[in-house]
Amino acid sequence: MFTGIVEEIGTVLATTLDAEVGRRLTIGCRRVVEDARLGDSIAVNGVCLTVTECAADRFSVGISPETLRRTNLGCLRVGSPVNLERSLQVGGRLGGHYVQGHVDGTGVIERIVPDGDSLRVTIRPPQRLLPYIVEKGYIAVDGTSLTVAERAAETFTIALIAYTRGAVIMGRQQVGDLVNLEVDIMAKYVESLLSRRPAPFGERA
Numbered sequence: 001m002f003t004g005i006v007e008e009i010g011t012v013l014a015t016t017l018d019a020e021v022g023r024r025l026t027i028g029c030r031r032v033v034e035d036a037r038l039g040d041s042i043a044v045n046g047v048c049l050t051v052t053e054c055a056a057d058r059f060s061v062g063i064s065p066e067t068l069r070r071t072n073l074g075c076l077r078v079g080s081p082v083n084l085e086r087s088l089q090v091g092g093r094l095g096g097h098y099v100q101g102h103v104d105g106t107g108v109i110e111r112i113v114p115d116g117d118s119l120r121v122t123i124r125p126p127q128r129l130l131p132y133i134v135e136k137g138y139i140a141v142d143g144t145s146l147t148v149a150e151r152a153a154e155t156f157t158i159a160l161i162a163y164t165r166g167a168v169i170m171g172r173q174q175v176g177d178l179v180n181l182e183v184d185i186m187a188k189y190v191e192s193l194l195s196r197r198p199a200p201f202g203e204r205a
Contacts, residue, residue: 002043004096004138004145006083006168007031010044012076013058021062025049025076028058032084041101043085045169046143046180047071048101071103072142072178081169083143096145097138103180104129107141109173110155119160120149121170125181130154132183132191140182144168 010029053060111122150157165171
């Protein structure tokens with residue numbers, strides 16, 4: 001479980017094919033490996049991945065074909081910046097919202113418009129995710145917990161303040177880039193429960 005509060009921007013040092021898992025990434029960083037151990041979970045661009053190798057300034061993870069199909073991790077190259085977050089500690093502050101690290105799909109950045117010292121970033125998500133995206137609700141974009149500022153028929157917009165732009169990779173992204181999206185898990189649970197709710201007693205056959 002994560003919170004969507006990015007701790008550090010790492011840099012991809014190597015990306016190689018791996019016969020066992022599909023692809024292996026090595027990421028340069030400092031903060032998230034301070035207490036990391038083999039088997040720990042680290043979110044990379046919002047994707048929960050398992051640490052397979054670890055040193056003082058880097059760690060490695062394996063990426064399965066399924067993860068490559070559902071996320072933007074297959075687009076990463078040597079030198080690519082990535083958002084990093086360690087899993088939430090019990091008793092820690094929940095600065096963002098509950099993020100599982102299970103990406104629901106990728107969206108495309110359609111527009112970036114300056115708004116004072118902020119940026120308004122408009123993203124087109126897959127059609128199937130739109131019902132879970134509501135104005136002033138939460139969404140994780142590349143693992144960053146953000147508030148939906150506006151919801152349109154086929155897109156949504158977030159407002160990126162100056163501080164956040166400096167702390168996450170979205171400030172470096174451009175129109176046309178793919179971003180990982182994870183909608184609020186609460187909405188999915190509510191939908192699942194309502195779809196299985198038994199009919200009221202008087203309506204039963």
